[in-house]
Amino acid sequence: xxxxxxxxxxxxxxxxxxxxxxxxxxxxxxxxxxxxxxxxxxxxxxxxxxxxxxxxxxxxxxxxxxxxxxxxxxxxxxxxxxxxxxxxxxxxxxxxxxxxxxxxxxxxxxxxxxxxxxxxxxxxxxxxxxxxxxxxxxxxxxxxxxxxxxxxxxxxxxxxxxxxxxxxxxxxxxxxxxxxxxxxxxxxxxxxxxxxxxxxxxxxxxxxxxxxxxxxxxxxxxxxxxxxxxxxxxxxxxxxxxxxxxxxxxxxxxxxxxxxxxxxxxxxxxxxxxxxxxxxxxxxxxxxxxxxxxxxxxxxxxxxxxxxxxxxxxxxxxxxxxxxxxxxxxxxxxxxxxxxxxxxxxxxxxxxxxxxxxxxxxxxxxxxxxxxxxxxx
Amino acid sequence: xxxxxxxxxxxxxxxxxxxxxxxxxxxxxxxxxxxxxxxxxxxxxxxxxxxxxxxxxxxxxxxxxxxxxxxxxxxxxxxxxxxxxxxxxxxxxxxxxxxxxxxxxxxxxxxxxxxxxxxxxxxxxxxxxxxxxxxxxxxxxxxxxxxxxxxxxxxxxxxxxxxxxxxxxxxxxxxxxxxxxxxxxxxxxxxxxxxxxxxxxxxxxxxxxxxxxxxxxxxxxxxxxxxxxxxxxxxxxxxxxxxxxxxxxxxxxxxxxxxxxxxxxxxxxxxxxxxxxxxxxxxxxxxxxxxxxxxxxxxxxxxxxxxxxxxxxxxxxxxxxxxxxxxxxxxxxxxxxxxxxxxxxxxxxxxxxxxxxxxxxxxxxxxxxxxxxxxxx
Numbered sequence: 001x002x003x004x005x006x007x008x009x010x011x012x013x014x015x016x017x018x019x020x021x022x023x024x025x026x027x028x029x030x031x032x033x034x035x036x037x038x039x040x041x042x043x044x045x046x047x048x049x050x051x052x053x054x055x056x057x058x059x060x061x062x063x064x065x066x067x068x069x070x071x072x073x074x075x076x077x078x079x080x081x082x083x084x085x086x087x088x089x090x091x092x093x094x095x096x097x098x099x100x101x102x103x104x105x106x107x108x109x110x111x112x113x114x115x116x117x118x119x120x121x122x123x124x125x126x127x128x129x130x131x132x133x134x135x136x137x138x139x140x141x142x143x144x145x146x147x148x149x150x151x152x153x154x155x156x157x158x159x160x161x162x163x164x165x166x167x168x169x170x171x172x173x174x175x176x177x178x179x180x181x182x183x184x185x186x187x188x189x190x191x192x193x194x195x196x197x198x199x200x201x202x203x204x205x206x207x208x209x210x211x212x213x214x215x216x217x218x219x220x221x222x223x224x225x226x227x228x229x230x231x232x233x234x235x236x237x238x239x240x241x242x243x244x245x246x247x248x249x250x251x252x253x254x255x256x257x258x259x260x261x262x263x264x265x266x267x268x269x270x271x272x273x274x275x276x277x278x279x280x281x282x283x284x285x286x287x288x289x290x291x292x293x294x295x296x297x298x299x300x301x302x303x304x305x306x307x308x309x310x311x312x313x314x315x316x317x318x319x320x321x322x323x324x325x326x327x328x329x330x331x332x333x334x335x336x337x338x339x340x341x342x343x344x345x346x347x348x349x350x351x352x353x354x355x356x357x358x359x360x361x362x363x364x365x366x367x368x369x370x371x372x373x374x375x376x377x
Numbered sequence: 378x379x380x381x382x383x384x385x386x387x388x389x390x391x392x393x394x395x396x397x398x399x400x401x402x403x404x405x406x407x408x409x410x411x412x413x414x415x416x417x418x419x420x421x422x423x424x425x426x427x428x429x430x431x432x433x434x435x436x437x438x439x440x441x442x443x444x445x446x447x448x449x450x451x452x453x454x455x456x457x458x459x460x461x462x463x464x465x466x467x468x469x470x471x472x473x474x475x476x477x478x479x480x481x482x483x484x485x486x487x488x489x490x491x492x493x494x495x496x497x498x499x500x501x502x503x504x505x506x507x508x509x510x511x512x513x514x515x516x517x518x519x520x521x522x523x524x525x526x527x528x529x530x531x532x533x534x535x536x537x538x539x540x541x542x543x544x545x546x547x548x549x550x551x552x553x554x555x556x557x558x559x560x561x562x563x564x565x566x567x568x569x570x571x572x573x574x575x576x577x578x579x580x581x582x583x584x585x586x587x588x589x590x591x592x593x594x595x596x597x598x599x600x601x602x603x604x605x606x607x608x609x610x611x612x613x614x615x616x617x618x619x620x621x622x623x624x625x626x627x628x629x630x631x632x633x634x635x636x637x638x639x640x641x642x643x644x645x646x647x648x649x650x651x652x653x654x655x656x657x658x659x660x661x662x663x664x665x666x667x668x669x670x671x672x673x674x675x676x677x678x679x680x681x682x683x684x685x686x687x688x689x690x691x692x693x694x695x696x697x698x699x700x701x702x703x704x705x706x707x708x709x710x711x712x713x714x715x716x717x718x719x720x721x722x723x724x725x726x727x728x729x730x731x732x733x734x735x736x737x738x739x740x741x742x743x744x745x746x747x748x749x750x751x752x753x754x
């Protein structure tokens with residue numbers, strides 16, 4: 001039916017505007033070219049990606065690289081990886097020039113046309129993509145490598161300004177006008193702009209709690225923006241929160257379950273980033289985040305139903321207290337984690353429903369937000 | 378900061394409009410009451426939920442119950458479950474009267490205030506909720522029990538008509554105006570209305586493929602509506618597609634990977650429903666769906682990169698051919714599954730990227746849609 005239309009539309013090439021990733025890509029390519037011209041073996045240099053190569057400084061607010069690098073020299077044993085890295089760099093250039101995007105999965109399949117250099121499994125191509133991201137020191141969304149995973153959802157006092165990809169027409173997306181639905185964060189958020197008079201951003205662990213606060217128009221009552229993270233937030237969600245908080249100078253309150261996963265995975269990753277992606281933490285972490293979620297003390301104060309901590313939870317927590325530079329920096333977190341281990345229980349954010357479905361709106365959140373200075377950092 | 382505002386807003390009770398679930402709930406309660414008044418032991422009757430209690434009729438288009446029921450009598454051994462069922466029915470009534478919603482997780486936590494009748498684990502409360510859904514023969518979203526899981530995403534030629542939950546103001550949500558973002562389907566879609574001039578609805582397995590088609594404005598070229606299912610579609614996504622296809626008389630084309638999971642889990646569940654939820658298939662199945670996705674023949678025709686089928690894939694497929702009333706009804710599906718087993722390979726929808734990132738838009742989809750009569754049913 002619409003085949004002809006599709007063909008016609010496709011025939012017109014889109015006006016392409018090169019991305020900011022083009023210059024560093026060409027820079028790396030030039031270095032490799034120059035070495036070869038001089039008949040020397042080319043090499044590629046990139047930061048080491050591990051917890052051993054990061055430090056935490058409260059003033060900076062996120063895990064930073066301490067500068068260790070790894071080099072990839074061209075030799076008989078590295079020739080395939082070297083070729084794959086250059087092929088991937090070439091794909092990155094193509095995306096920059098055509099202003100297109102590719103998911104990690106698509107990049108993997110494209111390699112099937114690289115002859116001997118094709119990847120056999122996607123983890124191989126993902127690693128090479130991470131290498132390129134680290135080598136160029138720009139987040140791969142800027143290059144045009146977009147994650148497969150969905151972003152989070154938004155409801156509340158926010159207008160997102162985007163544009164139509166074909167016409168360039170400005171689109172004002174009013175997140176107060178989605179009724180029972182929500183605005184779904186795109187996989188790439190670099191070019192979005194924002195307008196808001198909200199007082200804060202509430203980042204929520206579960207889709208269920210987001211639904212409740214959204215459906216009950218909590219954002220109107222509290223003049224805020226609601227973000228559903230759905231567990232550990234995706235890169236797009238983290239970057240969206242960060243850009244929004246920076247641009248609009250908003251505090252970010254994080255509402256998770258009261259358990260090691262909520263504290264050490266969701267909250268810590270959102271706020272300061274992670275060890276194995278330290279080269280891009282500066283784009284993805286949200287240093288202005290503070291913790292509004294369920295604390296061990298809340299479990300006592302609100303008499304919440306609990307679940308026993310598993311051995312693995314306790315081990316995970318003790319590991320965090322011993323090795324995580326973020327926890328080591330904050331005595332109050334160390335204290336809260338100790339309290340949790342002593343109590344041997346955890347509680348979910350939806351446990352507040354024991355006191356009525358809207359207890360969270362009528363009592364818990366107002367209580368908490370009246371004392372933001374008491375939030376864990 | 379906004380605590381006072383929140384308290385004030387909360388102080389005004391919302392004008393509640395009772396839901397359509399109220400009458401059947403009161404009906405069941407009355408039957409129990411009458412039995413007790415006559416000093417007889419009350420009982421509750423509900424359809425048996427299993428594949429043994431369904432049939433498939435092409436004209437009807439979904440798995441139907443054949444009428445076996447189970448009875449829950451009040452006795453010493455069933456007293457706790459009986460009490461829990463009545464408590465859950467009472468919660469359903471409360472949701473109907475206050476026009477509120479509860480996630481399955483919230484319903485579980487509310488039971489913590491039911492004394493002896495409290496649930497120890499959520500699977501217990503989920504089962505009782507399923508019992509009530511089957512007993513009343515209405516989908517639980519109408520009652521106000523909403524799923525925790527997120528729905529899918531929409532982009533394309535569609536206006537969703539919703540209303541503001543507080544003011545009742547009509548909201549026209551234009552899904553052509555979200556730029557790189559998308560409309561996120563709410564957990565409850567019963568009251569939405571639609572406007573569209575689209576020619577078809579394209580339901581897509583992966584978020585990555587949805588992103589590509591959305592970002593490249595494929596919906597504009599092909600005049601369609603794009604739905605991201607993200608694997609097996611959630612109840613909300615299935616119901617949304619069904620209601621939209623019914624109301625707007627649209628065909629639904631389903632674009633999945635070429636593998637047993639895409640065929641037998643995603644497509645079959647979307648089109649005809651599943652065995653263990655047969656009592657609500659009539660609301661959730663999409664009989665007007667046809668299969669546009671990657672077929673075994675496509676793997677040959679488009680020379681797609683493949684993965685070997687695992688033993689478990691082959692077993693799953695043979696099981697389906699032997700026992701699934703849907704596959705048994707369609708010779709062409711039986712033939713396609715046989716072909717896949719002979720070829721011993723599967724292919725993903727993103728494998729089309731081997732021929733270039735936009736091959737799917739420029740060639741594959743136009744080719745396919747020019748021959749809808751060839752789609753597998």
